[in-house]
Amino acid sequence: MKKIRNKNIIITGSNGLLGNYFYKNFINNNNILRIHSNHKSDKFSYSYEEINLRIIKKFNPDYLIHFGSPTDKIKHKSYIYKKWLNNSKKLVNIFNKLERNNLFINIGSIKELMNENNFNKKNSNSELDLYSSYKFKFSKFLNSYKSIKMNYVNIYLLPIYGEEIHSGLIYDSCKAISKDQKFIIKSKDSKRCFLYLKDLLRGLTIIMQHKNKNINNLLISPNKFDTLQNLMKKQFKKYKKINKLIFKDKNIDKFSDMSEIYIKNYPILKMNYTKFEKGYSNVIESLR
Numbered sequence: 001m002k003k004i005r006n007k008n009i010i011i012t013g014s015n016g017l018l019g020n021y022f023y024k025n026f027i028n029n030n031n032i033l034r035i036h037s038n039h040k041s042d043k044f045s046y047s048y049e050e051i052n053l054r055i056i057k058k059f060n061p062d063y064l065i066h067f068g069s070p071t072d073k074i075k076h077k078s079y080i081y082k083k084w085l086n087n088s089k090k091l092v093n094i095f096n097k098l099e100r101n102n103l104f105i106n107i108g109s110i111k112e113l114m115n116e117n118n119f120n121k122k123n124s125n126s127e128l129d130l131y132s133s134y135k136f137k138f139s140k141f142l143n144s145y146k147s148i149k150m151n152y153v154n155i156y157l158l159p160i161y162g163e164e165i166h167s168g169l170i171y172d173s174c175k176a177i178s179k180d181q182k183f184i185i186k187s188k189d190s191k192r193c194f195l196y197l198k199d200l201l202r203g204l205t206i207i208m209q210h211k212n213k214n215i216n217n218l219l220i221s222p223n224k225f226d227t228l229q230n231l232m233k234k235q236f237k238k239y240k241k242i243n244k245l246i247f248k249d250k251n252i253d254k255f256s257d258m259s260e261i262y263i264k265n266y267p268i269l270k271m272n273y274t275k276f277e278k279g280y281s282n283v284i285e286s287l288r
Contacts, residue, residue: 004208005029008061012036012091013068014045017161018107021197022065022204033059035091036068048087053094063208064095065105069135081134088138096150103211104142104152105204110219112136113156113266143216151211155204156266158221159195170194173232174283176245183245185228192231195222196279199271206269219268234277 007030013019014034026032033056034045046055066088070080095104111132139154161168169185169192176183203220232245 002209003029004205007031007063007208008033008059010035010056010059010061010064012064012066016067018197018200019065019067022067022201025201031059033061048090051091051094053097056094057098060100061095061098061102063103063105063211064091065107065204066091067107070131074130076130078130081130085134085138085141089141092142092145096145096148098150101211102150103208104150105207106139106142106152106154108135108139108154108156110156110158112139139217153207153215154217155207156217156219157195157200158193158219159200160192161195161197169228170279171283173245174280174287178284178287185232185245191225192228193222193225194231194279195220195271203269203271215267217266219266221268221270223270223272 004026009026009030010033011019011023011026012035014023014032015036015038019034019036023032023034032044035048035051036045037048068084070077070084074080092104095102109132111129112135114132142152142154160170173183173185175181199222200220207215207218
């Protein structure tokens with residue numbers, strides 16, 4: 001696959017897991033302007049408060065990839081999500097004023113689509129999922145934006161990120177194995193897919209290379225679906241220490257059977273993902 005070269009790309013959330021990974025992969029062949037919630041660190045990075053039409057127009061972007069968002073680990077801090085939503089809308093308003101053929105890519109989460117019943121506290125006895133709720137609000141805003149001139153796409157990821165990145169189910173469970181600690185798997189029977197950062201990079205590259213194609217509300221998915229329990233059992237034969245892991249079915253992460261989302265008939269971009277077993281092996285080796 002041909003690489004993206006000689007393009008002007010704006011990346012939000014460049015200090016996060018996704019944004020930082022893509023920044024490192026794009027920076028050598030492209031011009032990158034970063035927008036994040038931290039203070040300005042160099043002449044090519046801006047906070048959401050600093051960024052304006054003049055700066056973006058001068059940069060003349062071909063793409064804006066909106067990775068930035070509050071983490072879903074932040075609880076009960078709605079003001080942080082409200083601020084993020086307003087900043088995201090600000091970027092859309094600015095980007096839409098540019099008179100050129102450019103593409104706004106919003107990186108969303110499958111949780112937006114699977115937790116719609118939890119967006120209204122009146123209809124739920126459980127805790128309101130702020131992360132899914134505000135990501136959903138922004139995706140809805142983008143889809144209903146009036147007088148839109150730019151090309152845009154909402155991408156809903158079906159991921160568990162891992163491999164050699166220090167986060168996610170794979171890394172956390174491998175760390176437990178290496179330290180001989182207990183590990184709790186939530187929703188052991190829920191179906192998951194394993195989409196690695198390298199696969200997501202390939203998927204986004206395809207979208208960026210076909211930015212004139214009218215596509216929206218796209219699911220990026222691997223070809224493999226399985227339960228967490230089955231995936232972990234495959235590792236029992238390979239790493240005996242994994243027997244110390246404890247399966248507990250609390251079902252508190254709101255991921256039910258992921259196949260149900262396909263009923264909604266979203267277009268799907270399937271990737272030939274890096275195998276779960278290979279990712280597990282790489283992390284085990286890196287922790288030794």
